[in-house]
Amino acid sequence: MKSRTKVVVIGGGIAGCSTLYHLTQEGWSDVVLVERNELTSGTTWHSAAQVTNFGMNQTMVGLKTHSIDLYKELAEDPEYPINYHHGDGGIRLANTEAQMQGYRHFASMARGMDVHFEVLDAEECARRHPLISTDNMIGGLWDPLDGDIDPAQLCQALARRARKAGAEVYRNTPVTGLTQHKDDTWTVHTEHGDIDCDIVVNAGGYRVNEVGAMMGVHHPVASMEHQYFLTEDIPAIKDAGHRMPLIRCPISDYYCRQEKNGLLVGFYEQDCKTWGMDGIDPNFVNALCPDDLERVMDVLEGAFARMPALADVGIHTVVNGPITYTIDGAPLVGPIPGKRNAFCIIGLRAGLGEGGGHGWLLAQQIVHGEAQYDTWCIDPRRFAGHTNVELTALKAIEDYQNEFRFHFPHEHRPAGRNARTTPLTPVFAAEGAEFTVVNGWERVEYIKPTPDFHPTLGFGFDEAFDVVAAEVRNVQDNVGLCEVNGFNRFEITGADRHAFLDRMFCGTVTKRDGRVGLGYLLNPHGMIKGEATIANIAASERGPGRVWYGSAAASELHDMDWLQSHLGADEDVQIRSLTNDQTILVLAGPKARDVLSSCARGDWSKEAFPWLSVRECFIGYAPATVLGVSFSGELAYEIHVPNASLYAAYLALREAGEAHGMTLFGARAVDAMRMEKGFLHWKADLLTEFDPFETGLERFVKLDKGDFIGKAALLERQAAGPRKKLVTLKIDASHAPAHGGASLMRGDAVVGTVTSGDWGHRTGLNLAYAFVDPEMAVDGNSAQLDLCGTLVEATVIAPSPYDPEFSRIRG
Ligand SMILES: Cc1cc2nc3c(=O)[nH]c(=O)nc-3n(C[C@H](O)[C@H](O)[C@H](O)COP(=O)(O)OP(=O)(O)OC[C@H]3O[C@@H](n4cnc5c(N)ncnc54)[C@H](O)[C@@H]3O)c2cc1C
DSSP: OOSEEEEEEEOOSHHHHHHHHHHHHTTOOSEEEEOSSSTTTTTGGGOOOEEOOOOSSHHHHHHHHHHHHHHHHHHTOTTSOOOEEESSOEEEEESSHHHHHHHHHHHHHHHTTTOOOEEEEHHHHHHHSTTOOOTTOOEEEEETTOEEEOHHHHHHHHHHHHHHTTOEEEOSOOEEEEEEOTTSOEEEEETTEEEEEEEEEEOOGGGHHHHHHHTTOOOSEEEEEEEEEEEOOOHHHHHHSSOOOEEEETTTTEEEEEETTEEEEEEOOSSOOEEOTTOOOTTOSSOOOOOOGGGGHHHHHHHHHHOGGGGGSOEEEEEEEEEEEESSSSOEEEEOTTOSSEEEEEOOSSHHHHHHHHHHHHHHHHHHSSOSSOOGGGOGGGSOTTOOHHHHHHHHHHHHHTTTOOOOTTOOOSTTTTSBOOTTHHHHHHTTEEEEEETTEEEEEEEOSSTTOOOOOSSSOOTTHHHHHHHHHHHHHSOEEEEEOSOEEEEEESTTHHHHHHHHBSSOOOOSTTBEEEEEEEOTTSOEEEEEEEEEEOOBTTBSSEEEEEEOGGGHHHHHHHHHHTOOTTOOOEEEEOTTTEEEEEEESTTHHHHHHHHSOSOOSTTTSOTTBEEEEEETTEEEEEEOOOSSSSSEEEEEEEGGGHHHHHHHHHHHHGGGTOEEOOHHHHHHHHHTTTOOOBTTTBOTTSOTTTTTOGGGOOTTSSOOTTHHHHHHHHHHOOSOEEEEEEESOSSOOOOTTOEEEETTEEEEEEEEEEEETTTTEEEEEEEEOGGGOSTTOEEEEEETTEEEEEEEEOSOOSSTTOHHHHO
């Protein structure tokens, strides 16, 4: 066994084997995999091992395409061929028009990744799968590349190739401890000795938190018991002359694929069970949980009704094994929050299908610092500290129960609600608020017209359209108040704070006390890493001179890691998160200044407190810090208040607002308004796949200011010219917004991909942002948007169609 290596991957299931192989593919051969037992002795050995191309966004589709391409190549390797049935095809069934609409959207989205799904009616589904009945079903989504693979052979093939490239695999070598040293390197302690290394990777499967505990972290991953059974031969399959396509059924929560001449049928029962919550028997190796078909009776009946042939055939094997879930159903693949040189590839619930792609993207992150796709949807830092073991288990159960039921736009499921609230949450609830969840925070979406107001879930504009329109109107005409909780805010102090930030941002960010600026952070490849508002607060009785760094609610752990990892050892800079201590109340509208002036002492005139100013004050008697910034396009103030004083500030603002017709508005109104102003959302429109020039942020780049992170690469990118350009589009449709991922077509060619869309209530325009081919990025150019299966005209317009001069914001 080596005593020193570059990377130690802990775990020899599909996650670990794929990571090891891909590290060698990215050029690192001095890498090691350590497995406590034999390869694939965790969940991988008993997996149903279906491999689909279906994903909810382009990153997931892209990584699954990588799995499929890689597995095909492995299957055809004459030196070590493996069993992979690809191209059997698979159908995701639907019994509602809303599900069909979703499938049409996913087909539009996948097309941008060169993946071609088909939306089928019920008869065509039955024609392709002769064993199913069309009762209570209206159609489905066809994935032509669906199939299944032999999981043990797959892992052996990956390990074999990795070994050939120089990697080493140590079986029967349990990792017993991890020590991190001052220089951020690690020692991995095993039963057979220690291995020093630069980087560790947790690929521990259902033992993820045993390995996590060795480095002092708890990962939001919980295991569920999951069962399938295998039937005897079915004559109709034997006689069919072709393999049966796979079935995934959100109506009765089961899946089904051919296994030899019978079927393998797996279940996602409502009466489901977590596993291993109180520790895992160390001898649970190559092991299964006891069968319990009683538990799946409800879903079994649905499967029998859909496939009557099942009722006449014997079951010869039942498999019940642990499968891992996370808070939002997607795995955690990337850097471990709060740790240096530590990565994970965990929480895989479809690890055989996805594992090839996840290992690929993880290896790219480890070797190059970033992967070729934006990996936020699988980034371990996308949750914050609220994701404890109990919440994780509740969300895992909910996710398991809804395995094949995708989230609709604006759908927020009931488990684990109120995980993060402010003193105003019950106040807004009493006012009739509908809440959305942002990184665990309950955020007001809009105020319901009646208590029993429940818009229909779907991909079109829903019944809340007019409610949101009314909220926007009052912000435009009078003034509105909105709580933005969980907004990420770091306080940065120390004499070197400005020099530090200057290095982090690609533009000039104001250093003047009392002034606010917006800036962008790039990665070393010159791509967009982050966006933050910088507010310079002068020394006062509340603290020394300091910078407030404000960014998206979900960015807390991500941005903290990024900033901390770039701090020089001798730099006088301290960073502290205030995210959980303060909440923002946004006051927006032409009468916002009047409201503020009547509850906060001081001169709030345009001259004394112009746009992009910051000032400490009191709202009534609640201490507050006011920023003159706007995301709505109206005159607006962000009022930051310590949570202990939030209710007092709210009461003062409500009282002051009464004379000015102030009403509440929510996140949906904010989102609609920001589209009319060309304002972008981090991780919807601001992605690591694009540089600031491609994203239309030239005015925030200052190439002549001295060095900053990403500058060298950005200069090269600028010389090469853009591959895509972000544009604003006017969509010629009034029934539905454009959804992120949807494709823009010219004939059969995809010429762009939507990032965001919403109705602009002040302009009367259906608006979208999209990255398009540079030739298309000219005002007046048009293409056809595949809007859930219907082609509609989409025309490029100038950004900020509402008040392009910004005169309203300046007040
Ligand atoms: C019944 C069932 C059916 C499934 N069907 C499908 C399907 O059809 N398609 C699909 O894509 N996915 C399916 N899955 C999910 C899929 O099998 C898993 O996502 C995948 O196998 C997880 O792989 P892994 O490498 O993350 O974990 P594991 O396979 O559990 O591997 C983790 C490894 O880490 C090792 N390890 C743990 N602790 C240590 C330590 N301290 N030191 C050294 N080594 C350690 C373990 O021994 C283990 O070998 C199914 C799962 C189940 C239970």
